[in-house]
Amino acid sequence: MDTQRGRTDRRTFLLIAGLPLLTVGAGMTYLLWPQPPRRPEVRTDLGPLNRRLGPFLGELSDAHWLGYDIEGPGDDRSIPGPDSRIRVVGVAHLAAGGAAAITGKPDHAFAAAGAPSDLPAALKQHLPAAASWQHSPAFDAHANGQGAAAGQASDGIPTGRYLFDTARDLVHFDVLYLFT
Template sequence: MDTQRGHTNRRRFLLIAGLPLLTVGAGMTYLLWPEPRTRLEVRTDLEPLNRRLGPFLGELTDAHWLGYDIDDKGGDRGIPSPDSRIRVVGLARLPAGGAAAITGKPDHAFAAGGAPSDLPAALKQYLPAAATWQHSPGFDAYANGRGAAEQPSDGTPTGRYLFDADRDLVHFDVLYLFT
């Protein structure tokens, strides 16, 4: 009978002492857990863009862009996918006459392209309202093929490029698949 009473007292002590410790531990975990990413920061650095897009666009300047994993849920703590899809989207200025030089090549057959679609909200303020965008599926195929051949470590790109020759602007929306 005394041995059972000792077990009951020990359980009561562990419950009374352990409950506050568990509560403090849960509270500290909550305070120290990283916040989910709710907003993307617009980037203006040029080196990553010029490394990936420069070989077929020329030296880019005055860029506003985003680069992010489109499968990232922010605060999701699941097992990461073996494949990641990185979206690089934004606007940049080409050297003087650079857009006209690209759109003027007859082998790409550029035509009116309409405004960029599915532009993230953070970039909309940098999109000129009166831009006259031109697009060429042939140039997209050229740029995507050239990027895959020259930059195998940077993933396999699929992208769409729009040009405004009056402002020497390029809008790029490229998806890199890393396997």
């Protein structure tokens, strides 16, 4: 009879100790299980764009853009790195004549450019196929310097490329903000 009592105590102990272990194991499995990557959604709000790009592009309208961390999904289950790199890429309309005013400045030396490369699939439908893009490395340097000077420390350090279509008053921007 004493043998039976020992088995009952051992079973009770295993049940009491095993249940929390199973719960912790299931929780860890959920946290570590690979999740499908979240696709960023196309945004149309103008506030963040006009705050960051407005000082050197002017007032933007009718924008379609994405802003995301290029290192990963950025959800609450990932460990943040020592720095993050946020890509802001999209297309927007400038005020009437805005593209011509920017590209007409001789100190920027704009030249014909090809269509934007490395464009996220979600944005392809918002870029006109027949656009005549113009690009200037000098304007990129000017805009990146203006963005760094006008921005606050929380805005990150910008590195970007800007393409303009004067016929449609469009700007395509692809900017990387480094936050350290």
